[in-house]
Every structure is written in C-alpha cells, then in structure tokens.
Amino acid sequence: MKQSALPKKDTEALARRCVAVCEERKAADILLFDVRENSILADFYLVCSGSSMPHIRAIADNLRQALAEEGLAPRGQDGLPGSRWMVLDYNSILIHILDPEMRIFYRLEELWDDRKILYRGGTPIPQSSPSPRKTGGNQ
Numbered sequence: 001m002k003q004s005a006l007p008k009k010d011t012e013a014l015a016r017r018c019v020a021v022c023e024e025r026k027a028a029d030i031l032l033f034d035v036r037e038n039s040i041l042a043d044f045y046l047v048c049s050g051s052s053m054p055h056i057r058a059i060a061d062n063l064r065q066a067l068a069e070e071g072l073a074p075r076g077q078d079g080l081p082g083s084r085w086m087v088l089d090y091n092s093i094l095i096h097i098l099d100p101e102m103r104i105f106y107r108l109e110e111l112w113d114d115r116k117i118l119y120r121g122g123t124p125i126p127q128s129s130p131s132p133r134k135t136g137g138n139q
Helices: 008-023 053-068 100-106
Strands: 028-036 044-049 076-078 085-090 093-098 117-121
Touching: 008 028, 008 053, 008 093, 008 117, 044 100, 053 085, 053 093, 085 117, 093 100
Parallel strands: 044 093
Antiparallel strands: 028 044, 028 117, 076 085, 085 093
16 A cells, blocks of 8 residues: 555554654654645654664664554665664655754754644653854854
C-alpha cells in the first residue's frame, strides 16, 4: 500500500502513530505539525530529539519497523552516524530526529506557526543559546 494513496484522515492517524513510536523510544521534545495548508513537500512534519546518535538511530529504526508493519517504506532517508540528525521521508510525513545541540542550532520548529502544532510531548530538551552564526562583513 502506497502512502500517497492514503486518505487525509489516515495520513493524520499515521502521523500520530509515529508520535506514539517516538514516545515509546523516549524521544525528547516531540512536535507534530499539520502543514497541509503551508507545504507542498508533506502534510505533517514530526520533529524530535534523541540524546545520542545510538538513541537517534533507535528511534529511526523503530519508526521504520512500525511503518513497515503498516506496509510502508520510507521514500527516502538520510543521516550518517556523525551527522547527529536523521530524516525519514514517508511522502506525506517528514520525520526529523536530531540531537539537542543540532535542534537548537537549526530551530526547525520556527519554520511553522505554533498554531500548526497537533502534538507536543516527550521530555523537554535543555534550552541554551546556539553558537552565534557568522554573518560575514564588518560590524
């Protein structure tokens, strides 16, 4: 069964199933965004954090296994052991799993309005300031 053939209701249920898998694997600071009105890339974005690269891989592996049981395989995936960030692309659902430092640095959740959040959970990640970005030029 291809995910692109899933009705919107089923896609949202699948996104919420992904949240449950992340919760089971103790992912931190889980956010599920409904971006159907704002993005042509996906209907839902799930962003969460893992405490280490093995934890990030465990979250990703469990997501792949849970969705494989639903007959779904990722259209794409990316993330090398040193990257501290993994992405799983399930057509209508994009899942980003980052370590806390990368999460704070890239601030993916700032791409969408808080009113688009369908779910917020998991243990919060510690808040600290990212390293200042170099803007170039003289100040």
